[in-house]
Amino acid sequence: MSLERFLPVLLLLGSNVFMTFAWYGxxxxxxAPLFTVILVSWGIAFFEYCLMVPANRLGSAFYSAPQLKGMQEVITLLVFAAFSVGYLGQPLKWNHWAGFALIAVAAWLIFME
Known part of the structure; x- marks a missing residue:
């Protein structure tokens, strides 16, 4: 995979790390007061957008919008799985993994031509 095709993937990975912290951190x-949490989450989400928008803009040269979305969903699940276990201390059960696998299969289907 060329750097030009791989860069959107890296940007999507980074954006999902920020978004996972914004949504679940x-x-x-x-x-903490809910209003404070909302403001902090918005601040974190700003950095997510600073990576997500370029990822989609650059990625659109190589991938369709549905492919970018499918890729983003799989990356989100991988980041969330690591976050849930590593940061929140909430291990994933078999049914979580099974559901995530079905979403990954759906994303794979999106890439079928």
Whole structure:
């Protein structure tokens, strides 16, 4: 895979790390006021957008919009799985993995020509 085709994947990976923290990172701080959590999450999401928009813009030269979305969903699941176990301490069960696998199969189908 050339760097030009791989760069959108790296940007999607980075953006998903930020977005996962924006959406779920506050779960470790349940005593924090909701309004504060929302503001902090918006701040984190800004950096997600700074990576996601270029990922889609650059990626559109090589991938269709549905392919970019399918790729993003698989990356999101991989990042979330690591985050759930490593940061939140919430291991995934067999049914979570099975559901994630079905989503991965769906993404694979999107790439079929």
């Amino acid at each position: 506050h779960l470790k701080y349940k005593s």
